[in-house]
Amino acid sequence: MSGFSELWLAMDTLIEFVSQSILVDSGAAMVLLATLPAVLFLKGDRTLRCSAVAMFAGAVALILLGVEGVIGAVVIVTAEVLVVSALMLAMRKRQAQLEASLDAARAAIRALEITEERRQVFSARAATEYTSSNLNQQEPVSQPFNTD
Secondary structure, three states: OOOHHHHHHHHHHHHHHHHHHHOOOOHHHHEEEEEEEEEHHHHHHHHHHHHHHHHHHHHHHHHHHOOHHHHHHHHHHHHHHHHHHHHHHHHHHHHHHHHHHHHHHHHHHHHHHHHHHHHHHHHHHHHHHHHHHHHHHHOOOOOOOOOO
C-alpha cells in the first residue's frame, strides 16, 4: 500500500508543479484558454477543422516562441475572429446560391403549372370541337314510323 501512496503523492506533486509553472510563471495558460472556442470548430466541415488545428498549432508556436500572456491570447482571439468572419462570408455566399436555386425551382414549377393548364384547355377545346364536328357531319336518322 505504501507504493500506491508514494505514487499518489508523486502525482500530486507533479500536478502542482505543472499547474504552478503554467499558471504562475507564464501566460501559456491564457494563450491555451484563448484557443478554447476553436474546439467548437472541430465539429464543422473540413475547412473549420483545419482552421481549428491551425489555431492550436499557432498557440503552441506562440508559446514556444515566448509570446505568452495577453499578447499571445489577443493574437489567437484575432485569428478566431478572422476564421469566424470568413465562415460568415462563406455562409452568406452559400445562402445566396441556395436562394437563387430556390427561385429557379419556383420558376420551373410555375412554368410546368402553366404548361399543364394550357394542355388541359387545349384538350378540352379539342374534345369539344371534335364532338361538335361529329354532330354536324352525321346524317339525319330516318324515322321508320311515319306519323302522318
